[in-house]
Amino acid sequence: MPFATSIYRKPTFTGLLLKWSSYVPKTYKISAISTMIYRAIKICSTFKLMTQEFDFIRKLAIQNGYPINFIESQIRSTLNRYYNYKYSQKPNSLTAAVLSAKKKEQAYVDIPYFDKTTEKLGKKLIKIAASVRPQLHVQPIPRPPPAISTFFSSKDKILIYLQSGVVYEISCQDCEATYIGKTLRQIQRRLHEHGQPSSPEQKSNTPTQTTSTSQNDL
Known part of the structure; x- marks a missing residue:
């Protein structure tokens, strides 16, 4: 029995493609x-x-x-x-060498996409390049405008003490000792386990306090 092959799609395949109504080239x-x-x-x-x-x-x-x-x-x-x-018939070595010698230099130019206006601009750029430098082939590449979502944050910023998966540092106020650690839990909970007071009243009555700074884990 001959071996047959075809296209396989995962069960999670959604069937979504670039929409025909999308504003793209x-x-x-x-x-x-x-x-x-x-x-x-x-x-x-x-x-x-x-x-x-x-x-x-x-x-x-x-x-x-x-x-x-x-x-x-x-x-x-x-x-x-x-x-x-x-x-098609493949060219021999001599023909391939001639075609390689005649191959033009390529230059790619990004231009903003504005429907048919972009197409007209691209053709004009090609004509100008051909008249100035015949050995240069300019290839315009239309780029659609960025999505609106790129200008707005979709999530609220998480407060530093509520972040998880961070590297933190604790400094002792009585000496120059410091401690650097990493935690996957919320930084506030981890600092409390190190002995940091959990309420303002406890902080004011505690002679030795701990402070911390954190940054995202690289």
């Missing part, structure tokens, strides 16, 4: 689909398994808002690109 959306198609071509050992995986990709992409025409276009283009490369 179209190349990101093309890559989101074409990578799954290419993986199916490489891993699926039979034509039947590959077509089953293509059906799954269609269903998954539609659930994430992708148009069926776009999905079919990516399946066709990825298949053509793969098989054209696989069965």
